[in-house]
Amino acid sequence: MGVLAVVWCFVCDKLGIGSFLYGAGVFAMTVIVTGGIHLDGYCDTCDARASWGDRQKKLAILSDSHIGAFAAIKLAVYAVVYTALLSELNDYPSAVVIGCGYALSRALSGFAAVTFRAAKKEGTLQSFSVPADKNITVKVLIITAAVCCCIMMFFSFAAGTAASAAALLTMLCYRRTAYKEFGGITGDLEGWFLQMCEMWIAAAAVFALKLREVL
Numbered sequence: 393m394g395v396l397a398v399v400w401c402f403v404c405d406k407l408g409i410g411s412f413l414y415g416a417g418v419f420a421m422t423v424i425v426t427g428g429i430h431l432d433g434y435c436d437t438c439d440a441r442a443s444w445g446d447r448q449k450k451l452a453i454l455s456d457s458h459i460g461a462f463a464a465i466k467l468a469v470y471a472v473v474y475t476a477l478l479s480e481l482n483d484y485p486s487a488v489v490i491g492c493g494y495a496l497s498r499a500l501s502g503f504a505a506v507t508f509r510a511a512k513k514e515g516t517l518q519s520f521s522v523p524a525d526k527n528i529t530v531k532v533l534i535i536t537a538a539v540c541c542c543i544m545m546f547f548s549f550a551a552g553t554a555a556s557a558a559a560l561l562t563m564l565c566y567r568r569t570a571y572k573e574f575g576g577i578t579g580d581l582e583g584w585f586l587q588m589c590e591m592w593i594a595a596a597a598v599f600a601l602k603l604r605e606v607l
Contacts, residue, residue, distance in 0.1 A: 394491025396421045401487035415479030418490065419471065422590075433583020434470070435463035440574075442466075447575050451511060454580045470587065477594035485548040486597060489555055493593040496540040496556070497586050500563045503533045504577060504585065508567055511576035550604045551597035558596035562589045 397418050404414045423431060440453040442462035453460075481490055506529050544552030566585040570577045577585075 393422055393425050393494040397491045398487045401482060401484060404482065411479040411482045414482045415475045418478045419475050430583035430586045433580035434587040435459055435467055436580040437584035438466040439463040450574055454578055470591065474591050474594065477598050480598045481594060486551060488547040489544045489551045489597050490594060492540045492544045493555055493590060496537055496559050497589040499533045499537040499540065500559060500589065501582050501586050503530060504563060504566065505582060506530060509571065509576040511574045511578050550600040554596035554600035555593040558592040559589050562592045
């Protein structure tokens with residue numbers, strides 16, 4: 393996904409394609425590559441949280457394959473906001489930041505999968521995390537996350553630093569929300585976290601770059 397974002401930036405630059413189409417292209421590619429599996433988790437989580445029910449009701453909604461009104465509304469808003477943010481990051485350094493952000497968000501997601509408390513004893517999350525060697529997995533993911541942050545800051549110190557901080561803060565908020573509202577994390581919540589992390593990485597990068605221009 394990261395490589396595609398940079399390649400698409402190169403294509404848009406050479407063909408004179410506008411920034412909005414660049415942003416829409418990056419967002420579309422993330423959905424195509426993943427098959428929308430993380431957006432599915434995002435939608436399920438949005439429906440569950442919008443129910444304002446107890447923990448068991450929210451977990452039941454996560455298991456429901458149907459999409460509710462709140463999920464549809466928030467998905468539309470997410471697509472618009474994320475595309476708009478990406479359209480502001482249409483140069484090569486920013487594209488690298490976004491590209492590394494995809495790897496960073498997944499490293500943090502993997503870290504959460506093997507270290508955070510699970511809300512259920514079965515499910516997709518358990519099938520991925522239980523067989524893993526926890527010590528080795530945690531070390532590899534921490535190194536991966538650190539390398540991603542370093543690359544981001546190398547290509548754009550302001551955007552990379554802000555994006556790295558935003559990713560870590562999003563993970564902390566994810567843990568707090570998951571524990572408080574669901575009793576732990578699930579596969580759907582992991583998808584919700586990935587989507588939120590990617591959006592906040594882009595938002596932080598845009599804010600940092602705009603602030604640098606003003607100062």
